[in-house]
Amino acid sequence: MKKQDITFGIHAVEAVLKHSPERVIEMWVQAGRDDQRLTALVQTAAEFGVAVQTSARKVLDEKSDNGQHQGVLARVKPVKQLNEKDLLTLVEKTDMPFFLILDGVTDPHNLGACLRNADAAGAHGVIVPRDNSVGLTPTVSKVACGAAEVVPLFQVTNLARTMKSLQDKGIWIVGAAGEADSDLYKTDLKGPLAIAMGAEDKGLRRLTREGCDSIASIPMSGSVSSLNVSVASGICLFEAVRQRLS
Numbered sequence: 637m638k639k640q641d642i643t644f645g646i647h648a649v650e651a652v653l654k655h656s657p658e659r660v661i662e663m664w665v666q667a668g669r670d671d672q673r674l675t676a677l678v679q680t681a682a683e684f685g686v687a688v689q690t691s692a693r694k695v696l697d698e699k700s701d702n703g704q705h706q707g708v709l710a711r712v713k714p715v716k717q718l719n720e721k722d723l724l725t726l727v728e729k730t731d732m733p734f735f736l737i738l739d740g741v742t743d744p745h746n747l748g749a750c751l752r753n754a755d756a757a758g759a760h761g762v763i764v765p766r767d768n769s770v771g772l773t774p775t776v777s778k779v780a781c782g783a784a785e786v787v788p789l790f791q792v793t794n795l796a797r798t799m800k801s802l803q804d805k806g807i808w809i810v811g812a813a814g815e816a817d818s819d820l821y822k823t824d825l826k827g828p829l830a831i832a833m834g835a836e837d838k839g840l841r842r843l844t845r846e847g848c849d850s851i852a853s854i855p856m857s858g859s860v861s862s863l864n865v866s867v868a869s870g871i872c873l874f875e876a877v878r879q880r881l882s
């Protein structure tokens with residue numbers, strides 16, 4: 637069984653059952669676990685005709701690669717991979733585009749948290765380079781708490797080219813970098829927008845940085861040199877939300 641075909645954790649399984657129940661092939665719940673949320677999930681699964689097996693914890697541990705499955709795991713049909721063409725089609729249909737670009741994030745916990753931030757901020761999607769980035773793994777879905785089922789993840793072959801295509805459609809791209817002189821809170825984030833975040837180790841790659849319309853930093857007071865990318869993406873996205881609502 638391929639790892640990508642597994643989703644685990646209460647929120648992640650709940651989200652796939654809610655948003656795309658046709659993708660759920662079968663489910664496992666942990667024997668002896670008395671949890672109302674699990675009972676509700678089993679009921680929902682039954683409504684959609686999904687077979688549910690009750691198994692020992694070690695079965696779920698094995699199937700989830702010792703992930704934090706919270707007593708529930710589902711085998712699902714893989715989600716359709718979205719590419720640059722899908723992204724530009726969505727942009728055409730979107731009134732005030734708002735995207736998050738992650739330039740080479742490799743930690744599944746960070747991608748999961750960024751998807752969760754993007755969903756909470758109402759972003760239309762997350763864009764990542766296909767190579768050197770983590771994709772939609774079971775851990776990403778688990779950490780995203782359901783957001784991986786609803787926020788489109790566009791995996792593009794050439795990020796610099798995709799950024800240019802977005803700019804041609806009137807989207808302003810703001811890169812986030814700790815050493816930038818411009819203050820994020822003084823940057824105009826109100827129009828059609830994509831915010832670009834760098835990778836955990838190296839930050840924004842040169843071509844990505846050069847492709848941005850502006851670069852801004854989140855002012856920092858303490859002694860650390862940078863924030864975790866998921867924390868920084870949350871701050872940037874919600875500063876944009878604040879400006880767009882004001």
Ligand SMILES: C[S@@+](CC[C@H](N)C(=O)[O-])C[C@H]1O[C@@H](n2cnc3c(N)ncnc32)[C@H](O)[C@@H]1O
Nearest residue numbers: 812813814833834839840853854862863865868
């Ligand atoms: C862990 S940081 C990368 C640190 C890396 N050593 C560097 O040179 O950029 C990951 C990403 O989070 C964002 N980030 C972190 N702290 C930030 C700050 N104070 N202002 C703006 N963006 C920040 C940037 O996009 C950065 O590329």
